[in-house]
Amino acid sequence: MEPVIELRKVSKRFGGRTVLRELDLCVPPRSVFGFLGNNGAGKSTTIRLITGLLQADGGQVLVGGRDLRSHRIEILREIGCIVEAPALYPNLTAPEFLRIGCAIKRLPRREIGRVLELVKLADAGKTRIAHFSLGMKQRLALAHALLGQPRLLVLDEPTNGLDPHGILDMRTLLRALPEAGDCTVFVSSHQLDEVEKMATHVALLRDGVLASQGRVDALTALQAGVLDMEIGDAGHAAAVLAAHDYEVRLLGQRRLEVYRVERTQLDVVHAALVHAGVRLFQSTYRQPTLEQWFLRATAGATPETPCS
Amino acid sequence: MFLILLRLELFKLRRSLPLLLMLACPFLVVALGTGVLLKSGNAAFARPGFWAGYWQTHLALWSYFMLPLYIALVTALLNGNEHRNGAWRLLLTLPVTPRQLFLAKAALAWGCVIGANLALGVLASGAAFLVAALRPVPAGMFAFALAPALAKVALTCLPVVLIQHALSWRYANFVLPLAVGIGATMGIVQLGSSEYWVFFPWSYSLMAGNGSAQETRQLALVLAAGVALVLLGWTTWRAGKGQVAV
Numbered sequence: 083m084e085p086v087i088e089l090r091k092v093s094k095r096f097g098g099r100t101v102l103r104e105l106d107l108c109v110p111p112r113s114v115f116g117f118l119g120n121n122g123a124g125k126s127t128t129i130r131l132i133t134g135l136l137q138a139d140g141g142q143v144l145v146g147g148r149d150l151r152s153h154r155i156e157i158l159r160e161i162g163c164i165v166e167a168p169a170l171y172p173n174l175t176a177p178e179f180l181r182i183g184c185a186i187k188r189l190p191r192r193e194i195g196r197v198l199e200l201v202k203l204a205d206a207g208k209t210r211i212a213h214f215s216l217g218m219k220q221r222l223a224l225a226h227a228l229l230g231q232p233r234l235l236v237l238d239e240p241t242n243g244l245d246p247h248g249i250l251d252m253r254t255l256l257r258a259l260p261e262a263g264d265c266t267v268f269v270s271s272h273q274l275d276e277v278e279k280m281a282t283h284v285a286l287l288r289d290g291v292l293a294s295q296g297r298v299d300a301l302t303a304l305q306a307g308v309l310d311m312e313i314g315d316a317g318h319a320a321a322v323l324a325a326h327d328y329e330v331r332l333l334g335q336r337r338l339e340v341y342r343v344e345r346t347q348l349d350v351v352h353a354a355l356v357h358a359g360v361r362l363f364q365s366t367y368r369q370p371t372l373e374q375w376f377l378r379a380t381a382g383a384t385p386e387t388p389c390s
Numbered sequence: 391m392f393l394i395l396l397r398l399e400l401f402k403l404r405r406s407l408p409l410l411l412m413l414a415c416p417f418l419v420v421a422l423g424t425g426v427l428l429k430s431g432n433a434a435f436a437r438p439g440f441w442a443g444y445w446q447t448h449l450a451l452w453s454y455f456m457l458p459l460y461i462a463l464v465t466a467l468l469n470g471n472e473h474r475n476g477a478w479r480l481l482l483t484l485p486v487t488p489r490q491l492f493l494a495k496a497a498l499a500w501g502c503v504i505g506a507n508l509a510l511g512v513l514a515s516g517a518a519f520l521v522a523a524l525r526p527v528p529a530g531m532f533a534f535a536l537a538p539a540l541a542k543v544a545l546t547c548l549p550v551v552l553i554q555h556a557l558s559w560r561y562a563n564f565v566l567p568l569a570v571g572i573g574a575t576m577g578i579v580q581l582g583s584s585e586y587w588v589f590f591p592w593s594y595s596l597m598a599g600n601g602s603a604q605e606t607r608q609l610a611l612v613l614a615a616g617v618a619l620v621l622l623g624w625t626t627w628r629a630g631k632g633q634v635a636v
Contacts, residue, residue: 133483158485169480171471173405181401185394186484210405226480 092141116281162232168223172212216243314361395494416510462571492629
């Protein structure tokens, strides 16, 4: 299937500083795509390029298979976005604010009620935005982005300022969008646990270069995990595993942890112990989290993963 | 799309400062003009040319001082509304072109100036009735052609509106546009009464409304129209090329 967003060798410089270097990125349709990277990695610049706020110095930005330079208006009609902090007018009320997007996208007024319901702001009524909490502002910005049921939602840190209920609502809503219709969600975030719970795909940007990209489960599965074992003789087991070049830590006479074990090697580890006559009571494999993957990858430890 | 944007820009003025200033600035001019007048002795009111002087005083106070400041202020506020709230990011990710947006905002800024001119006319007229009620004044309160004079002022300030709007659009910090507005107001005092006024767009409104000769008033109109046309083309083209501070 044709990617919803495709960046081909995109470069961007600000003055003498190169922010993005020949960035290739492809976002599959109907996915929730988490876009990760440290501060200054180039996430916001990428989002600005995708939403047409900036123009690339080199390369091509394609949205829905169309070049953003030549089809900007057409593409923006199908995009909803929040770029950085919510941009709102404090002197207006929520329905008044939504009239702006409604009028420009030529949508019927009933759309305002629909999106306010979706983000649970229907009762905000006549309160001016100046009196909104940060979470309410975030939800209103999302409501604006959802106007007209866009085919692509580009959201920069959408859970910022939300309380746990708000985060849960946002996660549920964003996860449901690709399932409910022809919508792809592109989310940049620092909250890795949120991305892990929400995203189907992730990409990692490191110093303006794509470090890794793929399905969340596939990427984390590539990383070695920790095997926590309860056994008859931990000292003997440690010696056996050390002989097989595994990193081991004793946690007691009957308990140890084996580090950097890939899922595919689990049978090898267990077989080695059984053959050495070690009695095995319990074995638990802990899959690395997205956070662990992120920390390793941003430290430069992860090899590049092809776009899938 | 331009009309939709213009309507939205107008809509965004709800409960905002530019709307309040549209009344406050003319009010200050009328309060100052009428206040100073009411302090004079009765002999000043009995003069046959009293009413012509009354209207010209208000027009001069407006064109000399308040109008250039008001234009700088209103354009800075209209664009500042986007800079301050980061709303360029919102507007420029909607299906509109920067040029359409620039033009809609320019039209709204000019609309505000026209509104302020109207407010000046209404408030000065109200104050004239007050003066007539308090002092022995001669007849012919409305013999002076106020409406055409105000219309000329509103037309000839268009180049200044475009200059101030382009500056406020480009720079997020309102200090530069305001400094230009204040500096230019000072400049009117020097250049407005010299032969070089033709090179200084801030003088056009003063000359169109208060110029002593008919030719001067007409020249101000022609110059303003020409300069406005050139500025409109250039600033709109620039708005599409350059990058707003988003």
